[in-house]
Amino acid sequence: MSLRYSSVLAITLLLTACADQPRSVKPVVATPHAEVPKTASVVASDEAAKTPASIADESPKPFDLTRPDIVAFIDSLSSKHAIPAEELRALLSQGMFQPKIIVAMTRPAERVLAWWEYKDRLVSNERVARGREFWNTHRDRLSTIEQKTGVDAAIIVAIIGVETNYGRNMGSWRVLDALMTLGFDYPRRAEFFRSELEHFILLAREESWDPLTVRGSYAGAMGAPQFMPSSYRRFAVDGSATASAPGRRDLFTDWDDIAASVANYFTAHGWQSGQPVLFDASVPTELLGVLDRRNLELDRTLAALRASGVTFESTLPDETRAILIPAETATGPAARIGLHNFRVITRYNRSVLYAMAVNDLANSLR
Numbered sequence: 001m002s003l004r005y006s007s008v009l010a011i012t013l014l015l016t017a018c019a020d021q022p023r024s025v026k027p028v029v030a031t032p033h034a035e036v037p038k039t040a041s042v043v044a045s046d047e048a049a050k051t052p053a054s055i056a057d058e059s060p061k062p063f064d065l066t067r068p069d070i071v072a073f074i075d076s077l078s079s080k081h082a083i084p085a086e087e088l089r090a091l092l093s094q095g096m097f098q099p100k101i102i103v104a105m106t107r108p109a110e111r112v113l114a115w116w117e118y119k120d121r122l123v124s125n126e127r128v129a130r131g132r133e134f135w136n137t138h139r140d141r142l143s144t145i146e147q148k149t150g151v152d153a154a155i156i157v158a159i160i161g162v163e164t165n166y167g168r169n170m171g172s173w174r175v176l177d178a179l180m181t182l183g184f185d186y187p188r189r190a191e192f193f194r195s196e197l198e199h200f201i202l203l204a205r206e207e208s209w210d211p212l213t214v215r216g217s218y219a220g221a222m223g224a225p226q227f228m229p230s231s232y233r234r235f236a237v238d239g240s241a242t243a244s245a246p247g248r249r250d251l252f253t254d255w256d257d258i259a260a261s262v263a264n265y266f267t268a269h270g271w272q273s274g275q276p277v278l279f280d281a282s283v284p285t286e287l288l289g290v291l292d293r294r295n296l297e298l299d300r301t302l303a304a305l306r307a308s309g310v311t312f313e314s315t316l317p318d319e320t321r322a323i324l325i326p327a328e329t330a331t332g333p334a335a336r337i338g339l340h341n342f343r344v345i346t347r348y349n350r351s352v353l354y355a356m357a358v359n360d361l362a363n364s365l366r
């Protein structure tokens with residue numbers, strides 16, 4: 001899941017964890033992404049007194065492995081997973097604290113994007129054109145996966161397009177550095193990132209990777225679909241059964257694995273084949289004023305929406321669960337209606353803007 005320094009979207013509008021998209025909502029549970037807060041201030045640590053600007057002037061440096069928190073981390077992993085502590089120390093001694101990662105995480109959002117601005121950036125003509133080209137190149141494998149899983153090829157393509165511009169921007173930070181920096185020196189999210197560091201160490205062993213060479217976003221998200229290590233371990237699948245290395249899940253270069261893993265993430269989160277993601281709607285002004293874009297729950301029914309004056313075209317049952325999504329246009333407030341599959345997309349990245357962009361990009365590709 002994001003803006004990177006090298007990203008085509010390097011305009012610092014919002015901070016996110018994947019490689020490409022401007023995310024605006026702080027996620028609360030595991031997604032493939034790193035759950036990077038929209039705005040963050042460094043608190044409660046040795047780094048607390050430093051402003052991001054002063055951290056930015058620091059040089060990358062190795063970690064002090066005698067730090068009690070790092071000693072505790074090594075002891076815990078060693079006993080939990082029967083990995084010799086010496087081996088873990090040898091690995092972690094190679095990790096570098098990267099000041100620029102802290103700066104990126106603490107950089108405040110300059111402002112919150114309106115939906116139409118966000119859409120302009122993510123569903124650009126260029127991204128649509130590249131998506132069509134990508135779909136053409138991978139047509140056969142995408143059809144196979146769509147038939148097998150029921151997850152629309154267009155959605156898979158759109159996710160990869162929004163995350164990394166179809167594999168172009170997968171991130172250039174060493175994942176070990178990113179996860180150690182955020183796990184040990186970013187107190188606000190340390191617990192989450194230490195857990196991801198643990199998953200990363202296990203993943204590298206499982207996949208026979210050299211953990212020193214794996215690269216990803218500054219938050220440690222990896223590959224074309226930007227999976228965090230825990231999601232990689234849980235949801236990545238081997239989509240290339242006939243390949244020479246069966247069982248290997250390679251989200252960096254194996255497009256069978258990449259597409260199958262995105263589809264698997266969606267099926268695991270309840271994607272309903274052939275069902276709509278959202279409807280456009282006409283919404284009374286008084287309802288538009290109270291919408292909260294942080295809300296991700298299907299907290300209304302279509303019948304209730306109709307009763308409150310919302311108009312839309314649908315033949316779905318009255319009791320269908322739905323969410324009213326704020327979707328500002330250039331001319332003013334507006335809203336759309338999200339359905340079950342909309343919510344499933346927000347499991348990938350907890351943002352209504354993200355989910356709308358994936359839907360609209362997918363529609364533009366069809």
Ligand SMILES: [Ca+2]
Nearest residue numbers: 238240248257
């Ligand atoms: Ca494979």
